[in-house]
Amino acid sequence: MPDITQDNVVAKKMLGIFGGTFDPVHYGHLRPVAEAATTLGMDEIRLLPCHIPPHKQAPQSSPEHRLNMLRLACQEWPLFVVDQRELQWNKPSYSVDTLADFRREFSQQPLLFFIGMDSLCHLDSWYQWSSLFDYCHLVVCQRGDFLPKFNVNIQRLLDQRQTKDVAALKHQRNGLIYLAKTSKIPVSSTAIRAALSRGVVDPDWLPDSVLAYINQHHLYTQGELSPP
Numbered sequence: 001m002p003d004i005t006q007d008n009v010v011a012k013k014m015l016g017i018f019g020g021t022f023d024p025v026h027y028g029h030l031r032p033v034a035e036a037a038t039t040l041g042m043d044e045i046r047l048l049p050c051h052i053p054p055h056k057q058a059p060q061s062s063p064e065h066r067l068n069m070l071r072l073a074c075q076e077w078p079l080f081v082v083d084q085r086e087l088q089w090n091k092p093s094y095s096v097d098t099l100a101d102f103r104r105e106f107s108q109q110p111l112l113f114f115i116g117m118d119s120l121c122h123l124d125s126w127y128q129w130s131s132l133f134d135y136c137h138l139v140v141c142q143r144g145d146f147l148p149k150f151n152v153n154i155q156r157l158l159d160q161r162q163t164k165d166v167a168a169l170k171h172q173r174n175g176l177i178y179l180a181k182t183s184k185i186p187v188s189s190t191a192i193r194a195a196l197s198r199g200v201v202d203p204d205w206l207p208d209s210v211l212a213y214i215n216q217h218h219l220y221t222q223g224e225l226s227p228p
């Protein structure tokens with residue numbers, strides 16, 4: 001008998017999507033998501049570098065550099081695959097548009113959109129935030145340098161959509177929130193850029209190959225956009 005769910009979806013392989021500025025990519029991005037992927041039995045996560053982030057300053061490094069650093073990270077972490085679709089669109093990277101595009105491409109698979117806890121707490125400031133659930137589930141990773149506080153919108157969202165049932169994520173294509181128990185890694189791209197501009201960075205914060213690339217191309221040393 002096929003495994004049929006409430007919304008009549010046969011259980012399909014889940015696709016993970018993890019968006020960010022990745023300026024640069026670091027272990028706070030990679031480790032928590034990899035841990036959650038293991039818990040959920042997933043074997044592919046798309047890393048989605050944004051083109052123009054709507055919620056923050058323009059990235060310091062060029063798209064090419066951010067892409068190259070992600071590719072280096074993916075060589076060490078085969079779970080991750082770079083997805084360039086947002087970089088190919090010359091417009092602000094709204095997650096709801098990107099996820100709609102994924103849904104057009106993968107009409108039947110559960111789509112799991114990974115975010116950090118800080119992003120969940122501010123989700124109600126995102127463009128068309130409640131429509132995200134028309135396209136994907138959310139998997140929320142712990143964030144080491146952030147104390148979570150849920151406002152009324154986010155608490156209501158969790159009351160309506162949170163699940164602790166991994167199987168439910170497989171059997172529904174979208175609509176749920178899963179809070180993953182992941183390591184708290186207190187690092188951010190901002191902290192790495194600041195450390196690099198002072199000339200010292202903790203090598204435990206990011207993959208060696210990414211740090212070597214940063215040094216080779218003199219990235220983040222002057223606070224200016226650095227062409228490849």
Ligand code: ATP
Nearest residue numbers: 020021022028115116119142143185187188189190
């Ligand atoms: P910046 O410091 O430049 O703002 P960042 O380190 O926060 O960057 P982003 O690329 O903006 O990284 O984040 C992409 C996603 O990664 C977001 O969902 C964010 O919550 C998550 N994230 C970033 N750092 C961590 C961390 N240390 N632990 C867990 N999640 C993280």
